[in-house]
Amino acid sequence: MNKLIIIFVSFLLFLPVQEEDLVQFSHYLMGEKPGEIGLLLHFRIAEGFHVQSARPLDDNLVPTVLNFELPEGLEVKEIVYQEHEFITLQGQEDPLAVYGPNLVIRVVLNADREEHYWGVVTGELTYQACDAVKCYYPRSYSFELELETHGGF
Amino acid sequence: MIGLCFLVFGYSMGLSAQKDTTALLQAPYFELNDLDGNLVTSTDFPGKYLVIHIAATWCPFCNAEAPYLEQLNRDYSDKGVQVLIIDVKESAALVQEKLQDRFNFTFPVLLDLDGAVAASFAPEGVLPELSRDEVMLASNLLIDPEGNIRFMSLLDSRNFDAELLDLKQVLNKCLAGE
Numbered sequence: 001m002n003k004l005i006i007i008f009v010s011f012l013l014f015l016p017v018q019e020e021d022l023v024q025f026s027h028y029l030m031g032e033k034p035g036e037i038g039l040l041l042h043f044r045i046a047e048g049f050h051v052q053s054a055r056p057l058d059d060n061l062v063p064t065v066l067n068f069e070l071p072e073g074l075e076v077k078e079i080v081y082q083e084h085e086f087i088t089l090q091g092q093e094d095p096l097a098v099y100g101p102n103l104v105i106r107v108v109l110n111a112d113r114e115e116h117y118w119g120v121v122t123g124e125l126t127y128q129a130c131d132a133v134k135c136y137y138p139r140s141y142s143f144e145l146e147l148e149t150h151g152g153f
Numbered sequence: 154m155i156g157l158c159f160l161v162f163g164y165s166m167g168l169s170a171q172k173d174t175t176a177l178l179q180a181p182y183f184e185l186n187d188l189d190g191n192l193v194t195s196t197d198f199p200g201k202y203l204v205i206h207i208a209a210t211w212c213p214f215c216n217a218e219a220p221y222l223e224q225l226n227r228d229y230s231d232k233g234v235q236v237l238i239i240d241v242k243e244s245a246a247l248v249q250e251k252l253q254d255r256f257n258f259t260f261p262v263l264l265d266l267d268g269a270v271a272a273s274f275a276p277e278g279v280l281p282e283l284s285r286d287e288v289m290l291a292s293n294l295l296i297d298p299e300g301n302i303r304f305m306s307l308l309d310s311r312n313f314d315a316e317l318l319d320l321k322q323v324l325n326k327c328l329a330g331e
Contacts, residue, residue, distance in 0.1 A: 052213075089217050137209075142271065
């Protein structure tokens with residue numbers, strides 16, 4: 001019998017905000033069933049900015065990518081990025097696939113744990129942002145979130 | 154009549170006509186390697202106008218402009234114009250694959266590995282919160298045979314001129330002796 005616990009947790013721990021963070025971790029939702037943890041991560045993108053999609057239409061562009069440092073017993077099963085929007089540069093036919101002003105990413109972790117676990121995991125979002133004036137170097141944003149499993153798997 | 158137009162953030166500022174060219178800004182000297190490892194300097198093209206685009210492989214605006222740069226080179230290379238791309242902070246292998254192999258440029262692509270050359274062109278006081286080389290990404294410059302900057306446009310996403318219409322307008326006037 002699947003056990004599904006939905007816990008709404010605001011971000012409890014995070015690394016010091018970097019001065020030039022154009023994307024910031026907002027909050028997450030967590031659900032749990034035997035052998036899996038589901039996360040819905042919400043990020044805010046600075047007003048007026050957009051970031052390239054995880055699946056840019058142009059291979060030259062830097063995709064938004066989420067990675068995790070996970071403890072033993074947890075591993076990433078699936079990462080699903082939200083649907084992107086399209087913007088078109090002046091003088092161009094092919095649009096850009098972008099995210100903004102918010103970004104939601106669904107993550108499913110395989111949890112091979114039999115005991116109750118609580119810990120802090122570190123995530124890193126790599127992205128490349130532009131606003132109405134400039135495009136900015138690709139950069140990475142690190143964040144932390146509390147993860148709790150109730151075991152019994 | 155000699156005029157200098159700066160196009161910054163979509164605004165153009167024209168100086169009044171003057172025969173005295175001391176108000177024109179001198180472009181900084183640079184020397185960079187091209188993709189084949191050959192040293193190229195800003196004084197290697199005597200008597201020519203230089204059209205310089207400062208780029209990065211990941212920059213969407215740079216990629217959008219690339220075909221128009223190549224076309225400009227084809228249209229103007231026999232008119233005393235030399236086009237150059239200065240790529241910022243990327244390896245030769247990456248630039249070869251992402252830019253040269255993709256767009257088949259017939260002009261030199263130079264590697265500004267530490268961004269110092271790009272930074273040297275950055276206008277003082279513009280976007281001070283950014284590093285100087287970052288300010289110059291996706292910018293276009295026109296430098297006359299005397300080394301004077303006749304045109305500079307910084308990226309303005311709202312008024313992005315992929316087809317280089319503004320630069321060509323100034324270039325045509327310069328070539329016509331206006």
